[in-house]
Amino acid sequence: MENKNEIDAIITKYKGKKGATIPLLQDLQSIEGFLSREIMQYASDQTGIKIADMYGVATFYSMFRLKPQGRHIIKVCKGTACHVSGAETIFHAIQSHLGLTDLEDTTDDGKYTVMEVACLGCCSLAPVMMIDEETHGKLTPDSVGKILDRYE
Numbered sequence: 001m002e003n004k005n006e007i008d009a010i011i012t013k014y015k016g017k018k019g020a021t022i023p024l025l026q027d028l029q030s031i032e033g034f035l036s037r038e039i040m041q042y043a044s045d046q047t048g049i050k051i052a053d054m055y056g057v058a059t060f061y062s063m064f065r066l067k068p069q070g071r072h073i074i075k076v077c078k079g080t081a082c083h084v085s086g087a088e089t090i091f092h093a094i095q096s097h098l099g100l101t102d103l104e105d106t107t108d109d110g111k112y113t114v115m116e117v118a119c120l121g122c123c124s125l126a127p128v129m130m131i132d133e134e135t136h137g138k139l140t141p142d143s144v145g146k147i148l149d150r151y152e
């Protein structure tokens with residue numbers, strides 16, 4: 001296992017402590033940006049915290065990820081100005097274009113991760129999304145597909 005020393009240090013820090021599941025998982029996630037099955041199983045074996053309990057916490061809180069993030073991060077604004085300008089329709093158009101269900105945020109090829117965010121600070125361009133550091137505004141369901149297809 002990669003990063004075993006770092007993982008062991010984190011486990012040692014929390015082993016045997018009450019209420020340690022959330023901070024343990026937060027620290028473990030900070031290593032690779034997500035919680036792999038392998039890391040969760042290892043941490044469960046080492047701490048005695050049941051794997052089912054770990055998965056319960058990791059799937060309940062949105063701050064935890066069970067898959068790596070995509071190479072490109074799409075932030076879809078759901079702030080008020082974007083909301084009234086059709087952000088929900090834009091979000092569904094992105095999901096549809098990428099073949100994502102409501103239960104998935106990352107494409108199978110690892111290219112994109114989609115997330116909803118609050119105001120991106122450019123309300124006059126509503127509805128807005130950011131892909132990595134690039135802002136795209138005045139979106140329509142037709143334009144999002146064309147924009148997404150430009151990324152490698």
Ligand code: FES
Binds near residue numbers: 077080120126
């Ligand atoms: S509400 Fe979307 S950019 Fe401000």
